[in-house]
Amino acid sequence: MTTILVLKLVHLIGAAVLFGTGLGIAFFMYMAHRTGDAATIAATTRMVVIADAMFTLNAVIAQPVSGAALALSIGYSLWEPWIVVSLVLYVLIGLCWLPVVGIQLRLRELAAAAVRAGTPLPDAYHRLFRIWFALGWPAFLGVIAIFAVMIFKPQLW
Numbered sequence: 001m002t003t004i005l006v007l008k009l010v011h012l013i014g015a016a017v018l019f020g021t022g023l024g025i026a027f028f029m030y031m032a033h034r035t036g037d038a039a040t041i042a043a044t045t046r047m048v049v050i051a052d053a054m055f056t057l058n059a060v061i062a063q064p065v066s067g068a069a070l071a072l073s074i075g076y077s078l079w080e081p082w083i084v085v086s087l088v089l090y091v092l093i094g095l096c097w098l099p100v101v102g103i104q105l106r107l108r109e110l111a112a113a114a115v116r117a118g119t120p121l122p123d124a125y126h127r128l129f130r131i132w133f134a135l136g137w138p139a140f141l142g143v144i145a146i147f148a149v150m151i152f153k154p155q156l157w
Contacts, residue, residue, distance in 0.1 A: 007070040014066055017059040019143050021051055026136050029104075033129055038114035038121050045108035052101055060097075064090065081156040086149045089142045096139040103132045 025048050032044035064087070071083060078084075110125040 004070065004073050007066055007073055010062065011066040011070050014059045014062040015147070017055050018063065021055040021059070022140065022143065025051060026140070029132070036121070038111045041121070042108060042111035042115050045104055045111055049104055049108055052104065060094070082149050082153040085156060086146045089146050089149070093139045093142040096135045096142070100132055100135050100139070103128050107132065
């Protein structure tokens with residue numbers, strides 16, 4: 001197996017983990033939220049935070065490293081327009097993801113506090129969930145855009 005094939009495999013697995021974990025987290029968070037049940041939401045957000053730490057964070061680190069190594073091994077310049085665009089999109093996605101991680105931690109705390117107190121979810125939970133949901137869309141669409149840029153490698157300038 002050549003180095004390039006190994007790098008392709010690592011990069012593809014990282015992309016699959018990022019997209020799949022992100023989509024899975026979004027699905028389970030949304031479905032838990034729809035129940036309105038603080039205990040369900042608390043349990044789900046607990047698992048979501050763990051999944052983000054175990055899977056997403058590692059893939060976030062592996063992607064640019066494996067991508068740069070792969071591009072250079074193949075002979076591409078890191079200044080190829082499609083690589084620059086994919087990196088800009090990656091940073092923009094990260095700017096959506098970082099606050100989402102903090103919001104998930106806060107949602108977990110708010111839901112757990114409501115369970116302990118036997119009270120409904122507070123308004124702060126609902127406000128933060130709307131922000132979490134809104135930040136997910138540009139991140140999700142950004143990942144799809146990166147896939148398209150990586151596949152089609154458009155000459156943009």
